[in-house]
Amino acid sequence: MNRSDVVAGVVAGAVVIPQAMGYAGVAGLPVQVGLYTCIVPMAVYALLGGARRLSMSTTSTIVALAGLAMAAAGTPDDPDEAMAAVSTLTLLTGLALLLFWLLRIGWVVDAISDTVVSGLKIGVGLTIIVDQLPHLLGIDAGPDGFLRGVGHVVTHLGDANRATVVVSTLTLGGLWALHRWAPRVPGPLLAVAGGIAATAWAGLPDRGVELIAPVPSGLPVPALPPLDDAWTMLPYALAIALMAFMETIAVGRGTREPQDPPILAGRELLANGTAAVAGSFVATAPPAGGFSQTMVNVEAGARTQLSSLVTAGVAVAAALFLAPVLSDLPEATLAAVVVVAVTGLLDVGELRRIGRIDRAELVVALITGAIALVTNLLVGVVAGVFCTYYLVLRRLNHPVLTEQRPAPGLLVVRIEGAMYTMNVRAVQAELLRLAAEDPRPRVLLLDLGATLDTSVTVLDAFVAAEQQLAKDGVELWVARVPEAALAKARRTAAWPAWRDSGRVHPTVRAAVGAYEGLAAEGPDGAA
Structure with missing residues (x-):
């Protein structure tokens, strides 16, 4: 004892x-x-x-x-x-x-x-x-x-x-x-x-x-x-x-x-x-x-x-x-x-x-x-x-977006946290705001490595963001898309255009390399 x-x-x-x-x-x-x-x-x-x-x-x-x-x-x-x-x-x-x-x-x-x-x-x-x-x-x-x-x-x-x-x-x-x-x-x-x-x-x-x-x-x-x-x-x-x-x-x-x-x-x-x-x-x-x-x-x-x-x-x-x-x-x-x-x-x-x-x-x-x-x-x-x-939703609904500009005309935005129906509109609005800042980028590259999955609403919001950015002369690219999200994206009508135009990349480094290669070809190739 x-x-x-x-x-x-x-x-x-x-x-x-x-x-x-x-x-x-x-x-x-x-x-x-x-x-x-x-x-x-x-x-x-x-x-x-x-x-x-x-x-x-x-x-x-x-x-x-x-x-x-x-x-x-x-x-x-x-x-x-x-x-x-x-x-x-x-x-x-x-x-x-x-x-x-x-x-x-x-x-x-x-x-x-x-x-x-x-x-x-x-x-x-x-x-x-x-x-x-x-x-x-x-x-x-x-x-x-x-x-x-x-x-x-x-x-x-x-x-x-x-x-x-x-x-x-x-x-x-x-x-x-x-x-x-x-x-x-x-x-x-x-x-x-x-x-x-x-x-x-x-x-x-x-x-x-x-x-x-x-x-x-x-x-x-x-x-x-x-x-x-x-x-x-x-x-x-x-x-x-x-x-x-x-x-x-x-x-x-x-x-x-x-x-x-x-x-x-x-x-x-x-x-x-x-x-x-x-x-x-x-x-x-x-x-x-x-x-x-x-x-x-x-x-x-x-x-x-x-x-x-x-x-x-x-x-x-x-x-x-x-x-x-x-x-x-x-x-x-x-x-x-x-x-x-x-x-x-x-x-x-x-x-x-x-x-x-x-x-x-x-x-x-x-x-x-x-x-x-x-x-x-x-x-x-x-x-x-x-x-x-409320505190949990408040944090989830305001994911942190970090930005980098590794090359002239290229804006890389990393989304820190999951995206879902309740916060994707806020993310969409923030992306449009960042793309409108001077100097205006030619390409906005989304790093999705910190996200886990996606939904129909999230995919629709990205398509809408892509269309709005295109009107302003900005092309939307994505990198490090999670496999679960990628499987769902392949089932959408917009997927062939994304795939065939070279806007989906396995890593951020690969995307930056692809952008620099296009930029070297001249303004027409970069945009």
Whole structure:
């Protein structure tokens, strides 16, 4: 047994378990849901997953979406009914991930832009912080949503409980101090221990400080998830599956060492989906690989998934022996743990970096985050997916054209990227513009070596460009035409004229040689 994995598993458990319990509260669920999520999904991923150091329970992004799903289905007041409802959501999430695996469409999800995810994380982080403010202040919970939540807090500041504010302030200050000056110390564990001790020592309930709902002792009893609200929860489950896979594979790749096996999308979909399905039978939240908890695992010395099995064992021990003690935990303490955990999502430095590289991507990130704030996270996720594919189409629809003039009267234009129906008109217009610049060329040679294939629309556009250039006294040649495109071009009516007039060449060098030979014959031969 690797001693470093055992130590890492214990240390990670000290951070992950309180954090997961707090995340359960974000979704309006009993805190034991977070505790159970650190057992079954974590153990299943440890057996099936490809990332050796990844720690899987749940994340702030996932629970924010889960909270929306629970609200849409009408979050039950009874803890048992709430746990039954979340088991349905987790089952649907797992089945969606397994469907992605069966259809082998991990590449579609994996293509979501990191820029979009950065914007979503900021929206998630701000929404969760605002959602936790009532617990930090000791006031009644407000309506869902960032803007309405801010308005509720502002109008109820006068109702804040002083003892609760003191507990919140001390806990937040202590957590941030440890994060700043002693990052290896398990701050969440110390915060939970301190909150429980303060409850007994200072009589916090008598001072108006709310405690979390009682945590039942023992392990969860497996049960079949009900399907009553399945159709209501399905859109949220699909969004959660999308985000869970994105986070899991990003964390896995981000913590992979050179000697580790590659992180494969298919394997991660299978492992994450199976972990969710297994967890649904014991009322866990939808699981995903979390970056902060995984970094705790890595920094504590984890080498293999044995560390996650140890963390799951720590969670089992907590469920069996510590439930009565955990029931004395102030809500404000747990809220402070959540707030400090999600502040890592507010990465302004990453936005600055994106802005320096590409302002258009920064705008997309800000729009995605703003949509998530103004509406809700589900709409933000959908908008983020569309924004990602907007960025892809934007790049594809504006291929780079590089130009050279290797000989007088010869303009060589290389098209960097694929051509297809949506961008060929832009390429056609750019070619006509370049041909009209002084000095006007006699021959415009297209280097098509960077393209892959063609279509009827692309071929028609080239014929139209050739006719327009001919009117202006410019002849269109092509070189390095891909074999697939050449096969299609041979079937067109215009092909014999192109072939017989010597305008198709195997290489750019051959085309330049042919042009120089014609130019040597005189103006009539060159044109």
